[in-house]
Amino acid sequence: MSSLHKMKHDLSLLKKRQIARAVLEGLHGFQYLWPERREVIEALDRVANSDEAIFLMLRGAAGVGISSILEEFASKYRSQVIFVTPRLYSKRLNMIGQVLHALFPYSNFRSHTYVPNSLMQFRRAARKIIIFDDLDIISNQNDTHEVLFDQLQQLARCPSEFKIIMSTRNKRLLGDYCRVRRVKSMVVPVSGIISAADVKDVVQRFYDWCNGQFDTCVQFPCMSQLFKREQDMPIDRIIYACETIYCSELLKASSSFNEKMSDFTKKPTTSGSLYHVSDLRHAVEYEAFG
Amino acid sequence: MKSTKPVVPEPLADETLSSWMWRVNSQIPIISHVRFSSPEGEIKNRDSMELWAERFEDRDLLNENVYVELFKKTFNISQDWLSKRFPEFSRPTIPAQFRRAFCSQCFMASFEQVGTPISKVQWCYLTKPFCDLHHIPLHDSSIFFINHDDYTIQAFVSYWDDPKFKENCDAICDVWRMRNSLALKAQQRLHKLTRLASKSGQSFNVQMFMVTLMRAMMSPALHHGYPKIAFHHWGGSDPYAGLGVHGDFYQEIYRSTSLARLYALYFSAIILGWITSEQARKTLHEGYFSPWSTDAIWLILDKTSGVLSLLFSELKLYETSYLNLRSMEIPKLIRIRYDA
Numbered sequence: 013m014s015s016l017h018k019m020k021h022d023l024s025l026l027k028k029r030q031i032a033r034a035v036l037e038g039l040h041g042f043q044y045l046w047p048e049r050r051e052v053i054e055a056l057d058r059v060a061n062s063d064e065a066i067f068l069m070l071r072g073a074a075g076v077g078i079s080s081i082l083e084e085f086a087s088k089y090r091s092q093v094i095f096v097t098p099r100l101y102s103k104r105l106n107m108i109g110q111v112l113h114a115l116f117p118y119s120n121f122r123s124h125t126y127v128p129n130s131l132m133q134f135r136r137a138a139r140k141i142i143i144f145d146d147l148d149i150i151s152n153q154n155d156t157h158e159v160l161f162d163q164l165q166q167l168a169r170c171p172s173e174f175k176i177i178m179s180t181r182n183k184r185l186l187g188d189y190c191r192v193r194r195v196k197s198m199v200v201p202v203s204g205i206i207s208a209a210d211v212k213d214v215v216q217r218f219y220d221w222c223n224g225q226f227d228t229c230v231q232f233p234c235m236s237q238l239f240k241r242e243q244d245m246p247i248d249r250i251i252y253a254c255e256t257i258y259c260s261e262l263l264k265a266s267s268s269f270n271e272k273m274s275d276f277t278k279k280p281t282t283s284g285s286l287y288h289v290s291d292l293r294h295a296v297e298y299e300a301f302g
Numbered sequence: 303m304k305s306t307k308p309v310v311p312e313p314l315a316d317e318t319l320s321s322w323m324w325r326v327n328s329q330i331p332i333i334s335h336v337r338f339s340s341p342e343g344e345i346k347n348r349d350s351m352e353l354w355a356e357r358f359e360d361r362d363l364l365n366e367n368v369y370v371e372l373f374k375k376t377f378n379i380s381q382d383w384l385s386k387r388f389p390e391f392s393r394p395t396i397p398a399q400f401r402r403a404f405c406s407q408c409f410m411a412s413f414e415q416v417g418t419p420i421s422k423v424q425w426c427y428l429t430k431p432f433c434d435l436h437h438i439p440l441h442d443s444s445i446f447f448i449n450h451d452d453y454t455i456q457a458f459v460s461y462w463d464d465p466k467f468k469e470n471c472d473a474i475c476d477v478w479r480m481r482n483s484l485a486l487k488a489q490q491r492l493h494k495l496t497r498l499a500s501k502s503g504q505s506f507n508v509q510m511f512m513v514t515l516m517r518a519m520m521s522p523a524l525h526h527g528y529p530k531i532a533f534h535h536w537g538g539s540d541p542y543a544g545l546g547v548h549g550d551f552y553q554e555i556y557r558s559t560s561l562a563r564l565y566a567l568y569f570s571a572i573i574l575g576w577i578t579s580e581q582a583r584k585t586l587h588e589g590y591f592s593p594w595s596t597d598a599i600w601l602i603l604d605k606t607s608g609v610l611s612l613l614f615s616e617l618k619l620y621e622t623s624y625l626n627l628r629s630m631e632i633p634k635l636i637r638i639r640y641d642a
Contacts, residue, residue, distance in 0.1 A: 112459075116452065118324075119452045128462065129463055129468070130459045137410065
C-alpha cells in the first residue's frame with residue numbers, strides 16, 4: 013500500500029480541503045510541552061503570581077516558539093494581560109501609546125510622555141501585566157530605541173507598577189536591557205530545540221491530535237526522510253513539516269502533487285528534505301486554497 | 303471539524319446599540335474601523351452643531367443605524383433578536399448631537415467585565431441626570447457622542463486624562479450632596495410614576511409633564527440658583543445663547559449639561575411638592591441663592607414675561623391623573639391669571 017492512511021469516514025474533497033486550510037493556517041491548536049517550554053511557562057507563572065513590578069525578557073531566535081508561549085500565557089491570564097504586538101501605525105507611537113492601542117486597537121489617542129491616569133486605572137482594574145512580543149520590531153517600527161527602556165521603566169515603576177514581559181532576538185537591545193537598574197529584571201533564554209530522541213514523539217502527538225480534532229485517521233508516511241536522521245531539531249520546523257505532510261496525506265490530489273511527494277521521499281539529507289518540505293508546502297497550499 | 307462561525311457577544315444590560323456594535327466590531331471586525339468612523343458612513347445628514355440644526359441620524363436606533371443590516375447578515379441575527387435587546391427609547395431623549403452624559407462607575411464596571419467601557423440607554427434620557435445603578439450624578443464628557451464612533455472609549459480616557467476633569471466630576475458628587483440626594487429621590491419617584499402610567503399608556507405624558515417643568519426651571523430667571531459649573535461645556539458650538547423666551551424654553555434643555563438637568567429636576571420637584579420647603583431650606587449651605595420654596599419659584603417665573611403662559615399651556619397638554627395642575631401648589635393669583 014503506497015499510502016498508509018485510511019480515512020475513518022469517507023470525507024468529501026471539500027471537507028478535506030477545509031481541514032487542510034485550518035491546519036495550514038495553524039488553527040489546529042496543537043501545543044507540545046517540551047521540558048524547556050514547561051520551564052519558561054513556570055517562570056512566566058511566577059511573574060504573574062508575584063506582587064512586585066518586574067521585567068522579564070524571553071530571548072531566542074525566530075521560530076523557537078516564544079510567540080506561541082506568550083500567546084498561551086496571555087490566554088491563560090486574559091483578564092490581567094495587555095498584549096502589545098508589532099503593528100504599523102499611521103503615525104509614530106511611543107511605548108505608552110502602543111499600550112493604549114493594544115487595549116483599544118481602533119481608537120486614536122493623543123501622545124503621552126508619562127503614564128496617563130487612564131492606563132493606571134486599567135492597572136487597578138487588574139490589568140497588571142504588559143507583554144511586548146518582538147520588542148525589537150515594535151521599537152524599530154516606531155523609532156523609539158532611545159526612550160524604549162525609560163518608558164518601560166515608567167510603566168514598571170510607582171505608581172503604575174506594571175509587570176512587563178518582553179521578547180527579543182536583538183543583541184543590542186539585550187545589551188541595553190542588561191543595563192536597566194531601577195527595576196528588578198531577568199532574562200530567560202529559549203532555544204526551542206527538541207532533542208533527536210523526542211522528535212518522533214512530537215510527530216506522533218501531532219498526528220494523534222489532528223486526527224482527534226478533525227475526526228480523521230491520517231498516519232505519518234514511513235517514506236519521510238525528514239525525521240529519519242537522528243538529530244536535534246527546532247520545534248517550529250517539526251511542526252511546519254508535520255502540518256505539510258499531514259495535509260499532503262489528507263489531500264493526495266493531482267498528479268503533479270504526487271510527483272512532488274515522490275521527489276520528497278527520495279531525498280536523503282535533512283536540508284534537502286527541508287527544501288522539499290517547503291516545495292511540498294506550496295503544492296499542498298495550492299490544493300487546499302486554490 | 304469545529305465550527306468557525308463567529309458568535310456574536312450579547313449586549314450588556316441597558317447597553318446602547320452603537321456601543322454594542324463598536325464592541326462587537328472590535329472583537330470580530332466586519333467593518334473597517336476607518337469606514338466605521340467616517341462621517342459619510344454613519345451619519346447621513348451631518349450638520350453643524352447648532353441648536354436650530356436639522357436632526358442628526360441616531361445610531362442608537364435600529365431603524366437609523368445603517369450598519370444594522372450588515373450585522374444581521376454577518377451574524378445571522380434576526381430583527382426580533384435585535385428589537386428585543388435594543389427597543390426604541392421609552393422616554394424623551396437628548397438629541398444625538400448633544401449626547402455626552404456618562405457614569406464613570408458604569409464605565410469602570412463594564413471595562414472590568416468586558417474589557418471595554420460601554421454606553422447605557424438611560425444616559426440618553428432628559429429626565430435621568432443620575433445613574434440608576436450607582437446613584438451618582440452623570441457627568442458630561444468633553445467628547446461628544448456624535449463625533450466619535452468609539453465615544454465610550456474616548457469619553458472614558460478623557461475622564462481620566464483631561465486636566466482637572468475628574469476633580470470637577472468628583473466635586474459635583476461631593477459639594478452638593480444633599481441636593482443630589484433629594485433630586486435622586488425625585489428621579490426615582492418619577493420613574494415609578496412613569497412605570498405606573500405605562501399600564502394605561504400615559505407614560506409619555508407623565509414624562510413630558512416633567513420635561514415641561516424642567517424647561518421652565520431652566521429659564522434664565524432661575525440661573526442664579528444653579529452652580530456656575532452647570533453652564534460649563536454647554537452643548538453645541540455656542541455657550542448658553544439666550545435665544546428669547548421660546549428658544550430658551552423649548553430648545554436649551556436639549557443641549558444642557560447633566561448638572562443643569564439635575565438642578566431643573568430639583569426645582570421641579572420643589573414646585574411639585576415632592577421636596578418640601580423645609581428640606582430645600584436645609585440645603586441652602588450648598589448654594590445660598592437657590593430658591594427653596596414653591597412660592598419663591600412661582601414668583602420668579604411670574605416676573606419673566608411669557609414663561610408662565612407657555613408653561614401652563616404646555617402642562618395642560620400633558621396632564622394625567624398621575625401629574626396634573628390641580629394637585630400642584632400654585633399661588634391663587636397666578637392660578638386665576640393663567641387659568642391653571
